[in-house]
Structures are given as structure tokens and as C-alpha cells.
Amino acid sequence: MGHYQRLLTVVDLRQRHSAALQRAAVLARESDAALHVLACIEPPWSWPLLEHEVRDKTRDGFLLEARQQLDAQCGPLRHQGLNVTSQVIWAADPHAEILRYVEEMQPDVVLKDVEQVSELRRTFTTPLDWQLLRDCAAPLHLVGEGGHAHPKRIAAAVDTASDKTPDSPLNRRIVEAANTLALQCDAELHLVHAFDPMAVFLGDFSGFSASWADLAGDLQASERSDFLHFADECGVPQDRRHFLLGPPTLTLVEFTREVGIDVLVMGRIQRRGLQRYVGNTTEHLLYQMPGSVLAIRPETT
Structure with missing residues (x-):
């Protein structure tokens, strides 16, 4: 772009x-x-x-x-x-x-x-x-x-979980859109990913013998590694990488307030089946964020 x-x-x-x-x-x-x-x-x-x-x-x-x-x-x-x-x-x-x-x-x-x-x-x-x-x-x-009319800080919110392919087309589109906006506004570009440990507890892992804490820890380490690898590929500086723990909506809202993010660039997925949860994250952020959302739609095939 x-x-x-x-x-x-x-x-x-x-x-x-x-x-x-x-x-x-x-x-x-x-x-x-x-x-x-x-x-x-x-x-x-x-x-x-x-x-x-x-x-x-x-x-x-x-x-x-x-x-x-x-x-x-x-x-x-x-x-x-x-x-x-x-x-x-x-x-x-x-x-x-x-x-x-x-x-x-x-x-x-x-x-x-x-x-x-x-x-x-x-x-x-x-x-x-x-x-x-x-x-x-x-x-x-x-x-x-909220936020500046002329954005100062822009964050790309990506989902780099291994089961969703870190280098996915949607993640790339999100980063590309965020980078385009940052370049045109001469703004800082940040990269953020939210990992929710409770999602492990709520998932169906009945076939695993490991404890919930061990499983959540392993998944957290794996997702952090995938996120940092993706950040390396995107050339994001170390101090602008943010791996958050907690429910996506709450943690992203808190993150934007603490860091002073003017625009959060996110993906939006059509509400079908389990994908409704992802859609709700973007939708409900609108009424809690102090700044703005730039929502990117996946490429249609």
C-alpha cells in the first residue's frame, strides 16, 4: 500500500x-x-x-x-x-x-x-x-x-499464534496498513499481540496429561517466540514490541492508554461460527479505546 x-x-x-x-x-x-x-x-x-x-x-x-x-x-x-x-x-x-x-x-x-x-x-x-x-x-x-488529530503513535495488533500462521496474509496486511499510515504521518510504529492464558483453560485439552499451568506456560512461551520472530521479520525495534497477557479487549485498551497509541490497526473477520469472538474484540474496542481503530479486512478469494 x-x-x-x-x-x-x-x-x-x-x-x-x-x-x-x-x-x-x-x-x-x-x-x-x-x-x-x-x-x-x-x-x-x-x-x-x-x-x-x-x-x-x-x-x-x-x-x-x-x-x-x-x-x-x-x-x-x-x-x-x-x-x-x-x-x-x-x-x-x-x-x-x-x-x-x-x-x-x-x-x-x-x-x-x-x-x-x-x-x-x-x-x-x-x-x-x-x-x-x-x-x-x-x-x-x-x-x-481521544488522541491527536495528527497521529504520533500507531500500533499494529497481530495474532501470531502458531495454529493461526504467524506470517498470515492478514497479519501482513495489518502491518502494511499500519506502516503506510505511520510513514505518511511520521509516527512511531509499534507491534502488539495479546495472549489470554484463560483461553487455554476454556479450551478442550482433555487429552493432555499436563497441568493447566504447565500447558498455559508452554503456549505462552511458544506464542511469545512466534511474535518476536514475526517482529524481527518486520524490522520492529525492540522497544516497540509488546507481548501482552490477558483478555484481548481489556489488555489492548489498557495498552493504548499507557503507551499513548493514537491508532490501533486490527484485523476484522466476518462473524461466522467461532470467528464471532474475534469480530467482537474489534467491535467492543470502539467504546473503550481513547483513540481510534483502523480495521483491515482479509483479502477475499
């Missing part, structure tokens, strides 16, 4: 400040990329109850106000010399419209603000961010309010 050429940023005009747009401006400036800003306006809940003529006037009024708001946000970026285009669309299904734009535009990265959704609401509905994590074909950069 070379320098970015096309960036797509999805903004929510209900928010007065867009961290995603600020991050996109930084990336566009550093890579001289074209930036397209998209705002989706959803019909109000009362839309089906309105008369057709009233619907047209209401829609036109919403769109006019939205275009003015979007121009107010994009205008300063254009004055800075950035190549910025913008568009407001009326979308009953923002998820489908965003995917359509991604397919047509083929952006190098899609940027969007993390939508703060309560745990109760997530129980009954699927947040738009989660839908995009599962379906968006392009790298998805979900930007939180």
Missing part, C-alpha cells in the same frame, strides 16, 4: 465537531490525496405519516440545511488548498448507501467518527459502525475523540 490517493469520510452533521474529518484532513494533506466528504440524512420517524407534498418540502429543507452545514465544515479545508468534494444524500438506509459509495469510489480508506451507542441499545440493534466493520470492503478508520 503506497500513499493514499482517495479518502472517503462519512460525517454525522448532528455532531458539531468531527474528529474523523480532522484526521482525514491530516491524511489528505500528508499524502496529497483527494478527499470526499459524505453526509447521510435519514428521514425522521414521522416520515411515513406525512403527505407526499409535505414530504418533498420537508426533504428539500433538510437537504438545504445539511448542505450549508457541510459546506461550513469543508470550506476551511478547501481554503487550505486541499482537494475536497462533498455531498449530502437522503438515505433511509445509510449502511447500504455508504457501501455503494465505497464500491463506486474505491477509496484507500473510509473514515468515520465512532458513534457512541449505549450497551442497552447495542443489545437490541446493530450499530452502523458494527455493520460497516462486517461489510465495508475498504480499510475502515473509526476515529474516536
